[in-house]
Structure formats: structure tokens, C-alpha cells
Amino acid sequence: MIRLVLPYHLRKLVGCDGELQLEVGGPLTLGAVLDALEARHPVLRGTVRDHGTLRRRPFIRFFACKEDLSNEPVETLLPEAVVNGIEPLLIVGAMAGG
Amino acid sequence: MSKVRVLVGTKKGAFILTADGTRKNWEVSGPHFAGWEMYHLKGSPVDPNRIFASQTSGWFGQLIQRSDDGGKTWEPPGGDKTPAPGEFPTGASNKFVYEGEVGTHKWYDGTQHPWEFKRIWHLEPSLTDPDTVYAGAEDAALFKTTDGGKSWKELPGLRGAKGHLWQPGAGGMGLHTIVLDPSDPKRIYIAISAAGAFRTDDGGITWRPINRGLKSPYELPDPDAEVGHCVHRIAMHRARPGVLYMQKHWDIMRSDNAGELWSEVSGNLPSDFGFPIDVHAHEPETIYVVPIKSDSEHFPPDGKLRVYRSRTGGNEWEPLTRGLPQQDCYVNVLRDAMAVDSMDPCGVYFGTTGGQVYASADNGDSWTAIVRDLPAVLSVEVQTLP
Numbered sequence: 396m397i398r399l400v401l402p403y404h405l406r407k408l409v410g411c412d413g414e415l416q417l418e419v420g421g422p423l424t425l426g427a428v429l430d431a432l433e434a435r436h437p438v439l440r441g442t443v444r445d446h447g448t449l450r451r452r453p454f455i456r457f458f459a460c461k462e463d464l465s466n467e468p469v470e471t472l473l474p475e476a477v478v479n480g481i482e483p484l485l486i487v488g489a490m491a492g493g
Numbered sequence: 494m495s496k497v498r499v500l501v502g503t504k505k506g507a508f509i510l511t512a513d514g515t516r517k518n519w520e521v522s523g524p525h526f527a528g529w530e531m532y533h534l535k536g537s538p539v540d541p542n543r544i545f546a547s548q549t550s551g552w553f554g555q556l557i558q559r560s561d562d563g564g565k566t567w568e569p570p571g572g573d574k575t576p577a578p579g580e581f582p583t584g585a586s587n588k589f590v591y592e593g594e595v596g597t598h599k600w601y602d603g604t605q606h607p608w609e610f611k612r613i614w615h616l617e618p619s620l621t622d623p624d625t626v627y628a629g630a631e632d633a634a635l636f637k638t639t640d641g642g643k644s645w646k647e648l649p650g651l652r653g654a655k656g657h658l659w660q661p662g663a664g665g666m667g668l669h670t671i672v673l674d675p676s677d678p679k680r681i682y683i684a685i686s687a688a689g690a691f692r693t694d695d696g697g698i699t700w701r702p703i704n705r706g707l708k709s710p711y712e713l714p715d716p717d718a719e720v721g722h723c724v725h726r727i728a729m730h731r732a733r734p735g736v737l738y739m740q741k742h743w744d745i746m747r748s749d750n751a752g753e754l755w756s757e758v759s760g761n762l763p764s765d766f767g768f769p770i771d772v773h774a775h776e777p778e779t780i781y782v783v784p785i786k787s788d789s790e791h792f793p794p795d796g797k798l799r800v801y802r803s804r805t806g807g808n809e810w811e812p813l814t815r816g817l818p819q820q821d822c823y824v825n826v827l828r829d830a831m832a833v834d835s836m837d838p839c840g841v842y843f844g845t846t847g848g849q850v851y852a853s854a855d856n857g858d859s860w861t862a863i864v865r866d867l868p869a870v871l872s873v874e875v876q877t878l879p
Contacts, residue, residue: 437585443553446590
């Protein structure tokens with residue numbers, strides 16, 4: 396079971412106030428987590444990564460253990476602390492700037 | 494007594510304003526989808542309690558929401574149901590994927606650029622089927638659902654109408670206007686920013702530009718080009734589906750032959766730049782526009798917010814000012830932010846980028862603000878309910 400933190404607007408979409416707990420089968424990669432998240436909450440399909448291309452949307456970021464995983468390949472294994480549920484994986488709306 | 498429900502999309506959520514037939518005392522509900530850009534909400538003419546909404550965000554992309562109880566509760570069509578073990582999720586209500594080869598359009602530097610979906614600007618429910626809705630997208634394309642919004646399919650013939658020559662303007666290459674012909678279910682008109690107006694006569698399979706008579710001497714190297722005109726809005730009266738009115742970037746235009754040829758009817762307007770145009774519910778020759786100073790200064794001339802009405806189908810215009818600010822007003826009124834109800838006398842409504850929604854219960858003769866401090870208004874639609 397991994398811990399997942401969504402940005403405010405996506406938490407509202409799935410009706411969740413705090414962290415999500417997510418069961419992910421197979422190797423714990425970034426791609427596997429996103430697959431499991433979208434399977435559990437189909438409303439999130441297209442909101443984190445694009446339909447069709449499955450590319451990360453430009454203003455979405457993936458953080459874990461103080462590292463930015465946004466540009467890592469989706470096959471990248473998640474850090475041990477995330478796999479063990481000690482640290483959450485953060486899906487973040489990028490800073491707006493301005 | 495009849496009721497009126499005004500659906501307001503803003504930069505930071507949706508609002509629903511309701512009143513009885515006197516249209517004096519209003520209840521405000523919202524924000525719905527707080528913090529999201531609500532580009533457009535529109536109810537089904539067949540089932541007015543069914544309302545579709547375009548919910549969009551630069552961060553999180555596009556969602557489509559649907560209410561089946563007049564806007565009290567909402568859900569993405571198809572629901573956010575947890576799939577049973579072994580079942581693949583079917584939620585695709587926000588899946589807008591261009592058909593076939595994505596293709597390219599003209600880019601700012603003159604090269605060809607692939608189509609990229611950004612958002613839905615406009616939703617147009619069918620006049621006859623509550624499960625059928627058309628959706629206008631940026632980058633410009635027309636999508637259609639026949640299952641109440643659970644899934645969407647592009648009508649790719651539109652992009653075949655010289656799509657490789659379409660070039661986005663500063664506001665994006667959005668398909669913002671969809672007009673369904675009540676007398677011919679196979680005829681649809683659409684308009685696209687910086688590309689022009691197009692018509693299908695076969696239900697959306699094939700399309701052709703209908704821009705003859707439009708002149709864009711300041712925007713295009715060839716002022717009479719077949720595509721490339723910046724059409725801002727097209728309006729039609731149900732009783733005369735062959736008569737179309739257009740607010741172009743500059744110029745108010747009129748066609749009496751389903752868009753085959755347009756002629757200018759700007760007449761005595763103080764400026765013929767603007768965004769919305771609409772037609773009186775019971776008088777097919779009575780039309781409304783909101784003149785804006787220029788494309789460089791997107792606010793009303795002289796700081797005076799004036800709706801102009803023509804009772805002659807154009808050319809002769811009168812300012813409607815009673816109840817509207819006549820000094821220091823520098824708001825804009827966007828293309829999808831004007832609508833009429835079908836009460837008698839006809840009600841006219843519009844929203845501003847300053848967050849006001851103005852209503853007139855007397856054909857535009859006088860106005861009151863229903864609300865004054867909403868986020869910038871992107872769209873206004875009205876439902877007249879029994």
C-alpha cells in the first residue's frame with residue numbers, strides 16, 4: 396500500500412480530504428502508480444497525464460523524498476521509502492508564477 | 494408561473510441564478526466547481542434539468558460535468574465508479590482525441606503544427622435528443638456525444654475544410670459557436686476564432702467555409718480570403734433558420750441565405766468591434782450587440798456600457814443604457830456571455846469580465862445587475878422553465 400497526496404482540485408474530484416492509500420500490483424514504478432490511480436478513480440484520467448499520449452500534463456509535478464521525479468521515465472522504480480509507505484508520493488500542481 | 498434559470502460560467506467556478514417570471518428577485522447558487530474555469534454551461538432543450546458543463550484548468554485539463562436535476566448535483570457522465578475486480582475503468586467523459594492522423598494547422602511562424610487538444614469552449618445540446626451534445630474544442634474541432642457525455646467522437650470532416658490554413662490568433666484557435674438548424678437536423682453552423690464560419694448539410698460529415706462577403710483588411714493579407722476571418726459569434730432566430738447574424742472581429746454581418754453571402758449591417762454603431770450577438774426570442778429582426786472600443790482596447794467606448802439594439806435586422810441601432818454604468822466602466826463582454834429567455838416580454842442577459850450579470854426583463858429597455866461581484870464571466874445561458 397503506498398501513500399499518495401493529490402492537489403486540492405483533484406482531491407475534490409475524487410471526494411477525498413487527505414492522503415490516498417493505493418494498492419499497486421507489480422513493480423512499484425511511477426507508471427504503475429498512475430495506472431492504479433486512474434483505475435481506482437477514472438475521473439482522474441486526462442487530468443494528470445494526457446489521454447492518448449499518456450504524457451504528464453505540463454503543469455503537473457511528481458515529488459517524493461524531496462526529489463523531483465517529474466521528468467523520470469515512467470519505468471523508474473519509486474524510492475524505497477515510498478514503496479514501504481514511509482513517505483508519500485506527491486502529485487503537485489506546478490507553481491503558477493506571475 | 495414560469496421560472497428563469499441563468500447558467501453562468503466564470504473564470505473561477507459556475508453560478509446558477511434563478512427567479513420567477515417577474516425576474517425581479519434572484520437566488521444565487523454557487524460557486525459550483527470552485528476554482529475551475531467554467532467555460533460554458535448549457536441545458537438540454539428536451540430535458541431542461543439536464544445541464545452539461547465544461548470544466549477546465551491549465552493544470553488538470555478538461556472535464557465534462559452533467560447535472561440531471563437542474564444544477565443541484567453534478568457528476569462526470571458515466572460516473573466515477575470504482576471498477577469491479579478485473580474490470581477496466583470506462584470513464585471517458587473527458588476524452589477528446591482527434592480522429593485518425595492528428596494532422597497539422599498553420600502555426601504562428603508559418604510552419605505546420607500538430608493539433609493539440611486544450612479545452613472545450615462551448616457545449617451545444619441537441620434540439621431533439623437529451624443524450625446528444627456537440628462540443629467545440631480548442632484546438633478547433635467539433636466533437637459529438639450520443640450517450641449523454643460518457644464518450645465523445647470527433648467529426649473530423651470539419652478539419653478537412655482547409656484546416657491546414659487555419660492559424661490561431663492571440664486568444665487561441667477555439668471552436669466557440671455551434672448553431673443547430675431547427676428546421677434541418679443535418680445542417681449545423683460553427684465558427685472558429687481566426688478561421689471563420691463553416692457549415693455542414695450532411696450532419697457533420699462534410700463541411701465548407703461560408704465566409705463570402707466577410708472582409709478583414711487589417712487582419713489578413715487577402716481581405717476576402719476563404720478562411721482566416723476572425724468570427725466572434727453567430728446567432729439565429731429559430732423561426733428563420735436561413736437568416737444569420739454575425740459579430741466579426743470588426744463588423745456586424747448578416748446573411749439571408751444560410752451563410753452563402755454576408756453583408757455588413759454595422760450602420761450607426763459607435764464601434765463595430767465586439768464579441769456577443771443575440772436575437773430577440775419573439776422578434777427575428779431584433780438583435781443585440783455590445784460595442785467594444787477596439788481590438789487594442791477591450792472595453793466599451795467612452796467608459797459607457799451600452800447594449801445596442803436593432804429592430805430592423807441591423808444598420809439602424811439604438812443604445813440601451815438605462816441601469817447600465819455610463820461612466821468609468823471598462824469591462825468586456827465575452828462572446829458566449831449573452832443570452833435571451835423566451836418569456837414575454839423577452840429577457841436579455843449578459844455577463845462582464847468585471848463579474849456583473851445584467852438582466853433586462855423588458856426587451857433591453859432597462860437593466861439591473863443580478864450579481865455584481867462574481868469572477869470574470871465567461872458564459873451566460875438562460876433557461877425558461879414551466
